[in-house]
Amino acid sequence: MTYAVESTGLTKRFGRQVAVNAVDLAVPRGAVYGFLGPNGSGKTTTIRMLLGLVRPTAGGHRLLGEPMPEAATAVLPRVGALVEGPAFHPYLTGRENLHRLDAADRTADPGSAAARIGAALDRVGLTAAAGKRVRAYSLGMRQRLGLAAALLTPTELLILDEPTNGLDPQGTREVRSLIAALAAEGATVLLSTHLLSEVEQICTDVGVMHQGRLVAQAPLTRLRAGTAPRARVRTGRPADAARVLREQGLTEVATGADEASGVLGPVRPERVVAALVHADVPVREFGVLAPDLEEMFVSLTGEGFDVSG
Numbered sequence: 001m002t003y004a005v006e007s008t009g010l011t012k013r014f015g016r017q018v019a020v021n022a023v024d025l026a027v028p029r030g031a032v033y034g035f036l037g038p039n040g041s042g043k044t045t046t047i048r049m050l051l052g053l054v055r056p057t058a059g060g061h062r063l064l065g066e067p068m069p070e071a072a073t074a075v076l077p078r079v080g081a082l083v084e085g086p087a088f089h090p091y092l093t094g095r096e097n098l099h100r101l102d103a104a105d106r107t108a109d110p111g112s113a114a115a116r117i118g119a120a121l122d123r124v125g126l127t128a129a130a131g132k133r134v135r136a137y138s139l140g141m142r143q144r145l146g147l148a149a150a151l152l153t154p155t156e157l158l159i160l161d162e163p164t165n166g167l168d169p170q171g172t173r174e175v176r177s178l179i180a181a182l183a184a185e186g187a188t189v190l191l192s193t194h195l196l197s198e199v200e201q202i203c204t205d206v207g208v209m210h211q212g213r214l215v216a217q218a219p220l221t222r223l224r225a226g227t228a229p230r231a232r233v234r235t236g237r238p239a240d241a242a243r244v245l246r247e248q249g250l251t252e253v254a255t256g257a258d259e260a261s262g263v264l265g266p267v268r269p270e271r272v273v274a275a276l277v278h279a280d281v282p283v284r285e286f287g288v289l290a291p292d293l294e295e296m297f298v299s300l301t302g303e304g305f306d307v308s309g
């Protein structure tokens with residue numbers, strides 16, 4: 001079995017609106033999979049279907065190789081989840097809330113509950129605030145408590161909806177390093193985010209959602225390799241430069257007021273420079289522009305991502 005999460009044709013309609021449209025997810029075992037998309041693109045609805053919280057209109061999926069929802073009782077205890085608005089009791093402390101959740105899990109051993117809860121609180125950096133009532137928690141502290149709840153189960157697969165949402169920069173860094181540590185211990189992580197920078201920092205794989213559709217899905221290394229570098233020449237004679245670029249085999253050649261550029265493909269940049277000089281094109285500047293993931297995602301979705309954070 002190679003996929004920790006696998007869906008085929010997963011679809012959810014709300015009335016006339018198709019929130020999730022025939023999504024085929026494939027999350028490899030051991031991956032940190034970034035489920036990336038702008039607000040409203042269908043990430044949360046997909047995650048809720050994966051966890052069996054929302055019934056799909058069509059399609060199906062497997063978690064850890066088991067068919068859902070048929071195998072839900074067997075497989076869900078092996079899956080840690082953080083979904084929007086976890087139902088914590090506001091008048092109980094963080095620790096007491098975890099005890100409640102842990103006690104509700106029939107597969108958890110009550111004898112080791114205190115140790116399990118202490119370890120989970122510790123991992124998310126909430127030990128000091130564990131004795132406070134949840135109603136006094138900030139959004140970031142609630143988010144951490146949600147993560148601690150996800151860590152109560154064995155972390156074979158973690159499904160996290162916007163895990164760094166509401167955290168300050170320090171908290172964001174801590175949660176990202178926690179995710180990296182869990183992955184290093186062998187867990188598969190699927191996390192949703194609208195931050196491309198988050199995907200670039202911690203993910204090995206990415207799936208891009210746009211208007212309910214999964215418009216791209218690949219290991220990050222392959223996406224980076226697939227975004228072709230462009231060569232750019234600054235010159236007073238852009239038309240002549242463009243002709244040379246085409247002669248040299250560059251594709252998608254474009255010109256601006258004082259520049260020409262094209263996709264290099266297999267052509268070596270030093271050959272292009274030599275050809276420009278040979279053709280008497282005055283070269284003020286020559287550069288190879290690094291592939292830019294953001295540009296690629298924008299071209300896939302026609303929308304920008306929030307790149308801060």
Ligand SMILES: Nc1ncnc2c1ncn2[C@@H]1O[C@H](COP(=O)(O)OP(=O)(O)OP(=O)(O)O)[C@@H](O)[C@H]1O
Binds near residue numbers: 014019038
């Ligand atoms: N229970 C519901 N009833 C009706 N429409 C819904 C419901 N839940 C979600 N939607 C709609 O489905 C679409 C996808 O929403 P979803 O929350 O899955 O997107 P998202 O990518 O998670 O966005 P966000 O980042 O804002 O959470 C949205 O247009 C939303 O309004």
